Amino acid sequence: MIHFFHTFLPSPIIVDFGFITLRWYGLLVVLGIIAALYVALFLGKKYFDIDKEVIFDLAFWLIITGLIGARIYDVFLQLPFYIENPIQILQIWKGGVAIHGGIIAGLITIYFFGKNKKINFFKLTALIVPGLALGQAIGRFGNYFNQELYGLPTNLPWGIPINFINRPLEFINQTHFHPTFLYESIGSFIIFIILIYIYIFTFKRKRDSNHFFVWSTALYMILYSVLRFSLEYLRLDQTPEFLGMRWPQVISIIIIFISILTISIHSHVNKKSQ
DSSP states (O other): OHHHHHHOOOOSEEEEOSSOEEEHHHHHHHHHHHHHHHHHHHHIIIIIOOOHHHHHHHHHHHHHHHHHHHHHHHHHHTHHHHHHOGGGGGOGGGOOOOHHHHHHHHHHHHHHHHHHHTOOHHHHHHHHHHHHHHHHHHHTHHHHHHTOSOBSBOOSTTOEEOOGGGSOGGGTTOOEEOOHHHHHHHHHHHHHHHHHHHHHHHGGGOSOHHHHHHHHHHHHHHHHHHHHHHHTTTBOSOOOEETTEEHHHHHHHHHHHHHHHHHHHHHHHHHHHO
């Protein structure tokens, strides 16, 4: 497997019929969505007592708003490029969706959906986050086939070759780079395993289900933010900086802070009500 990644130069296109082109990026995003939906349906039936019709309705809106939010967020992060190339804003099949934008849009969607259906906000987020982690683990391979979001040059045996035209100018003579897509994919899958383990072995023992919903949602947010913050030290893609940090690192810190604050406030309120 390591030899394969080190020597194989991927193509973004699966097959080109002329009138229609099938791309790996789109296929892997769809597979990630399907996997996330399957996990939500399993958890909804076994632990959350939420009808599958409700989950399908929520998934429909999350897919739409999540993709739109992820794209809008990415466009704003690379605004000078898209101002010069406005037509590429619509070319989502070439990549360019930011997970933080999808998460923000998803949270807003869940809030209004839950309010309409009279379902607790954190119950819905806890239902979604395990599948989201699995979907990220699958979808990140789309970046591999697009030859994007790779890391610094490396001589490690699992370094991936990057086509000449896809290399940044400062590393134009380098051939192999860190597969940050793979690091994030593995990390996201580990987060998925951790969450599923917690759900299976601790959920039924929790007397306060709402506290579990808050805690498990925050756990995903914290774990993924730590993963993303760490990987930003390797990534080469252009992004705004603030206080010497890449923008995704800033957002990750904010998410970690909000998650810890949410747990603390909910725990305090929960203790006072007992």
